[in-house]
Amino acid sequence: MKLYNYWRSSASWRVRTALALKGLSYEYVPVHIAQGEQRSAEHHARNPMDQVPALELEVNGERVVVSQSIAIIELLDELHPEPALLPRDPYLRCRARELAEIVNSGIQPHQNLAPMARMDALQAGAGRAHARHFNELGLAAYEARAKDVAGRFSVGDSPTIADLCLVPQLNAARRFEVPDLEARFPLLIRVEAACLALPAFQQAHPDAQQDAVKPV
Amino acid sequence: MKLYNYWRSSASWRVRTALALKGLSYEYVPVHIAQGEQRSAEHHARNPMDQVPALELEVNGERVVVSQSIAIIELLDELHPEPALLPRDPYLRCRARELAEIVNSGIQPHQNLAPMARMDALQAGAGRAHARHFNELGLAAYEARAKDVAGRFSVGDSPTIADLCLVPQLNAARRFEVPDLEARFPLLIRVEAACLALPAFQQAHPDAQQDAVKPV
Incomplete structure (x- = not known):
């Protein structure tokens, strides 16, 4: 997995914590939002809101990218259920x-x-x-x-x-x-x-x- | 169930659609946000963001209230799985x-x-x-x-x-x-x-x- 993110972005931070709690390794790809890198054509294709984070991962043998921290965390929790990031009830x-x-x-x-x-x-x-x-x-x-x-x-x-x-x-x-x-x-x-x-x-x-x- | 909501609120509308798709009946309780009713003490207790919607329902014999439309829709989808509001994959x-x-x-x-x-x-x-x-x-x-x-x-x-x-x-x-x-x-x-x-x-x-x- 590759996490396109920025150190101080709070949405990036949420996803990094999910990855760390689940013990998942990933490549850290910095997007310098203070310098406007989130508006590059490459990043816009990953996240057309021009925001971080975006997570690149392999699904059924294909490279895909997903954005929106809450959606990413829910996905990680479904693909890697332990430790659970949502209560069972x-x-x-x-x-x-x-x-x-x-x-x-x-x-x-x-x-x-x-x-x-x-x-x-x-x-x-x-x-x-x-x-x-x-x-x-x-x-x-x-x-x-x-x-x-x-x-x-x-x-x-x-x-x-x-x-x-x-x-x-x-x-x-x-x-x-x-x-x-x-x-x-x-x-x-x-x-x-x-x-x-x-x-x-x-x-x-x-x-x-x-x-x-x-x-x- | 009681849905505290407002006709034109888009977050209320999302939840009404979920309830309708699942065929669930509920009591419609209007909160007149144009008149500031969302800031009343009663509504603030239901949703301290002073927003609509809030859904009151019974859980394990107790009356509870939840807010935030996305969280409410996810709950309805878990309690009443059909028709599903999320893909299986x-x-x-x-x-x-x-x-x-x-x-x-x-x-x-x-x-x-x-x-x-x-x-x-x-x-x-x-x-x-x-x-x-x-x-x-x-x-x-x-x-x-x-x-x-x-x-x-x-x-x-x-x-x-x-x-x-x-x-x-x-x-x-x-x-x-x-x-x-x-x-x-x-x-x-x-x-x-x-x-x-x-x-x-x-x-x-x-x-x-x-x-x-x-x-x-």
């Missing part, structure tokens, strides 16, 4: 997917480069304020909805697709300077710590990637 | 989910009331332009990615979760005045017609709902 599976979608469709789209640039074009700094607003809203919703299903992780006592989305999102929330994360989202901070104690989450962390830019 | 399942997510996380979040209001606060009309931009981008990506998997519907010859997302999205694209839909997205328009020929898609249409506002 249908209702709890739904709750894990619900939390994942609060991040995936409720927060993350608003902090993408494109909408932030459109906001900034109207008012300097409006992009970051937009991203911060939806981080605050979405993390509060996640905290509220996780309360009755969380164990050591967001849903029960093993990592699910929800945790794969949560960890990168909290990282983004800090970059966008959402204040008082620990006081406002104690459950999320506790779950994040449980995740980051696992080697798979450490391997998938942006700072551990080959294209990571070290702070100067 | 894992790779094609992924392709259907990928198309659904192009709409769910790639387009729809940008046309929600909240981000549009934030844009409009910076410049009158900017919200609609924002929504139109992401409709154009996302529908082009959907058309490109559906080409090699489409049959009569987006993926193969029966409706999937992708079609459930596509039909409301094309309706929104018209409301936001995306030009030349027929010329630019011929595959999508053909699939939409195949969907709208089915009674389930007709039953789920906004204009057929009890809270629909008739044009004056």
Whole structure:
């Protein structure tokens, strides 16, 4: 498999964590989104949204590419069922997917480069304020909805697709300077710590990637 | 089951279509989002993103509520497998989910009331332009990615979760005045017609709902 991705992209990070939890090896192909490489003809063919990640894999002897992190994670979970990234019980599976979608469709789209640039074009700094607003809203919703299903992780006592989305999102929330994360989202901070104690989450962390830019 | 929803909400429409295709009956509970009812304490408890839909159902003798349309549709498909809303083959399942997510996380979040209001606060009309931009981008990506998997519907010859997302999205694209839909997205328009020929898609249409506002 080849993962076209970017160290700091939260959607890339989710997929890297899934691959690491399942112990799957892959070729890491960096797409430098800060330099616009996602808009190249080659990458556009892989992902016409001009985003990362895209996963290239072999299916029935043919090389194929799939995009959209949630769809990729569901595929990996179906092709390589252990360890499972969704609970067995249908209702709890739904709750894990619900939390994942609060991040995936409720927060993350608003902090993408494109909408932030459109906001900034109207008012300097409006992009970051937009991203911060939806981080605050979405993390509060996640905290509220996780309360009755969380164990050591967001849903029960093993990592699910929800945790794969949560960890990168909290990282983004800090970059966008959402204040008082620990006081406002104690459950999320506790779950994040449980995740980051696992080697798979450490391997998938942006700072551990080959294209990571070290702070100067 | 009770579906808390709004006639014109595209995420509500997706879930109504899933329920109709599976022949499941439910109580329709309108949430008037144009009047702010989604921010009431009652609805906030059901869906702390203050959005529709939310589905109330009984699980193991207990009344529970779930939100996020994609998670709800996956749950309905697991609890009531026929007719299936995902292909059987894992790779094609992924392709259907990928198309659904192009709409769910790639387009729809940008046309929600909240981000549009934030844009409009910076410049009158900017919200609609924002929504139109992401409709154009996302529908082009959907058309490109559906080409090699489409049959009569987006993926193969029966409706999937992708079609459930596509039909409301094309309706929104018209409301936001995306030009030349027929010329630019011929595959999508053909699939939409195949969907709208089915009674389930007709039953789920906004204009057929009890809270629909008739044009004056």
